[in-house]
Amino acid sequence: MTPATDTSGTAGTPILSLEGIGKTYGAVRALSGVSFDVRAGETLAICGDNGAGKSTLIRIVSGAQTPSEGTIRLAGAPVTFASPADALSQGVATIYQDLALAPTMTIAQNVFLGSELTTRVMGVPLLAKRRMRREAAEHLSRLRLAVPDMNRHVSDLSGGQRQAVAIARALRWQARIVIMDEPTAALGVRETRLVLNLIKEIASQGITVILISHNMADVIEVAERAVILKGGRKVRDTALAGWTADDLSHVIMGHEAA
Ligand SMILES: Nc1ncnc2c1ncn2[C@@H]1O[C@H](COP(=O)(O)OP(=O)(O)O)[C@@H](O)[C@H]1O
Ligand SMILES: [Mg+2]
Numbered sequence: 001m002t003p004a005t006d007t008s009g010t011a012g013t014p015i016l017s018l019e020g021i022g023k024t025y026g027a028v029r030a031l032s033g034v035s036f037d038v039r040a041g042e043t044l045a046i047c048g049d050n051g052a053g054k055s056t057l058i059r060i061v062s063g064a065q066t067p068s069e070g071t072i073r074l075a076g077a078p079v080t081f082a083s084p085a086d087a088l089s090q091g092v093a094t095i096y097q098d099l100a101l102a103p104t105m106t107i108a109q110n111v112f113l114g115s116e117l118t119t120r121v122m123g124v125p126l127l128a129k130r131r132m133r134r135e136a137a138e139h140l141s142r143l144r145l146a147v148p149d150m151n152r153h154v155s156d157l158s159g160g161q162r163q164a165v166a167i168a169r170a171l172r173w174q175a176r177i178v179i180m181d182e183p184t185a186a187l188g189v190r191e192t193r194l195v196l197n198l199i200k201e202i203a204s205q206g207i208t209v210i211l212i213s214h215n216m217a218d219v220i221e222v223a224e225r226a227v228i229l230k231g232g233r234k235v236r237d238t239a240l241a242g243w244t245a246d247d248l249s250h251v252i253m254g255h256e257a258a
Helices: 054-061 084-089 107-111 129-141 159-172 189-204 216-222 245-253
Strands: 016-025 028-038 043-047 069-074 077-079 092-095 118-121 124-127 177-181 208-212 225-230 233-239
Touching: 016 054, 028 054, 028 069, 028 225, 043 054, 043 216, 054 092, 054 177, 054 208, 084 092, 092 159, 107 129, 107 159, 129 159, 159 189, 189 208, 189 216, 208 216, 216 245, 225 245
Parallel strands: 028 233, 043 208, 043 225, 092 177, 177 208
Antiparallel strands: 016 028, 016 069, 069 077, 118 124, 225 233
């Protein structure tokens, strides 16, 4: 790598590098020798047909599974993730399609789910509810979304607003990399628009986004680059400038002339 002429201010070191990542499940080989770099602030799409290995790759980068082979580097340093919580503590947040929200709890409670802030009153630990409401509102305001009262239950929110709560939770952990698995799959047109805008907003704030999506129009709109998997291998790694959704579909389906 020759970072000398890099003008991005990140000295050329990718924020995330995968080197020769492979995964077998017993006799099934799900991934083979997958290598790519992601630059800080970049929005990268992982594309491929069903069974291509997208979910396996994401489970490895999110700490949900360990690779059978290969190395993951964060800002140049080799890392291992013992669990998704471990990956999160190292700045890699993954938002799965189910969002892992608790619908009967409030927005503020969801942003701090599993990592509640506490205070001590005369030696007794209490939940710092007001502070959590204030900080949850701050994280959500970073998303430039008119968000209702932090005491509202998540069950009252639209699909797009729920995505925003899940992203706010990642921001609360100061995530540098946010992985989103099919974030618009269950959404209508208006909510999809909201989520695409959320992705662009966090990307504009320097957060690296890795997007897994079957929707080529979404990918073309928000991603600068795509890594295309097929049969567990990387078959393309390309900047998307000038690409249409149809171009991308054709490559994924293998209609391109090799
Ligand atoms: N837990 C598992 N056990 C056995 N095989 C698996 C498991 N998870 C995925 N696979 C296999 O690995 C390959 C890649 O799957 P997956 O990563 O889910 O692809 P994608 O998300 O692109 O559809 C497929 O052949 C799939 O059947
Ligand atoms: Mg999958």
